[in-house]
Amino acid sequence: MTRMMRTSGGRLVRIRPVRLYPVLQPYVMQSLYPSYTDTAPPSTRDESTAARRPGRVTPQETPRQPEAQPLPNGQSYRVTSAPEHSLVTPQLARAVSEVLEPFAKANGFSAERPLDVTFGRGTLGLHRFKRAVDIYALGGKGLGQWAQEWNAAMCQAASASDPQKQAQQVTEEKARNLGFTLYKALQKHGGWAQPQGYPVQLFGPWTRSEGPHKAISDQLLHAHYDHIHVAM
Numbered sequence: 001m002t003r004m005m006r007t008s009g010g011r012l013v014r015i016r017p018v019r020l021y022p023v024l025q026p027y028v029m030q031s032l033y034p035s036y037t038d039t040a041p042p043s044t045r046d047e048s049t050a051a052r053r054p055g056r057v058t059p060q061e062t063p064r065q066p067e068a069q070p071l072p073n074g075q076s077y078r079v080t081s082a083p084e085h086s087l088v089t090p091q092l093a094r095a096v097s098e099v100l101e102p103f104a105k106a107n108g109f110s111a112e113r114p115l116d117v118t119f120g121r122g123t124l125g126l127h128r129f130k131r132a133v134d135i136y137a138l139g140g141k142g143l144g145q146w147a148q149e150w151n152a153a154m155c156q157a158a159s160a161s162d163p164q165k166q167a168q169q170v171t172e173e174k175a176r177n178l179g180f181t182l183y184k185a186l187q188k189h190g191g192w193a194q195p196q197g198y199p200v201q202l203f204g205p206w207t208r209s210e211g212p213h214k215a216i217s218d219q220l221l222h223a224h225y226d227h228i229h230v231a232m
């Protein structure tokens with residue numbers, strides 16, 4: 001099966017089928033998570049190698065990880081997943097809430113009618129340092145479903161008779177599709193982790209068409225067909 005993703009410009013981007021392994025292959029994991037191998041992420045690696053000499057390591061020299069906390073509810077959104085699925089550093093928690101709160105409000109959600117946000121537990125790479133979070137559902141609908149609906153809408157728009165109608169359909173889907181709009185809001189916020197030599201750690205179904213890492217591999221894209229991964 002060949003899967004296609006349409007860009008908002010109507011361009012078709014091919015997603016080649018890849019075999020999904022129960023555990024992703026090491027090269028996928030390494031491009032996904034720079035710290036997949038048993039080393040600390042770059043932000044801590046420099047300090048730890050400088051401090052670490054045999055026999056000289058003391059607890060004081062080991063860089064401390066800020067204490068992780070579950071992502072709290074916002075005013076206009078609430079977290080529906082178990083707390084252990086969104087344990088993150090205070091810095092990442094702050095950044096995610098900075099995106100989610102205005103996003104929920106702008107899309108008509110409120111304290112009376114909050115947006116449901118569902119996280120899934122990530123265990124590898126920057127997740128191990130609580131520096132990454134995976135968003136699996138918005139408004140009770142999975143990110144994979146939002147992506148499929150986006151594709152269908154872009155295909156329909158591409159087949160519209162006149163360019164004006166085409167543009168209108170794209171605009172409507174951009175306003176309606178919470179998965180797409182959250183991805184763009186995260187992208188606009190920026191400041192996400194970019195370890196040296198690795199792409200910006202914002203991945204999801206729209207990464208190839210919208211960036212920031214448009215050169216994302218088929219494998220990496222496939223690994224994010226049903227969630228958004230963001231790290232700081």
Ligand SMILES: [Zn+2]
Binds near residue numbers: 122127132134228229
């Ligand atoms: Zn992740």
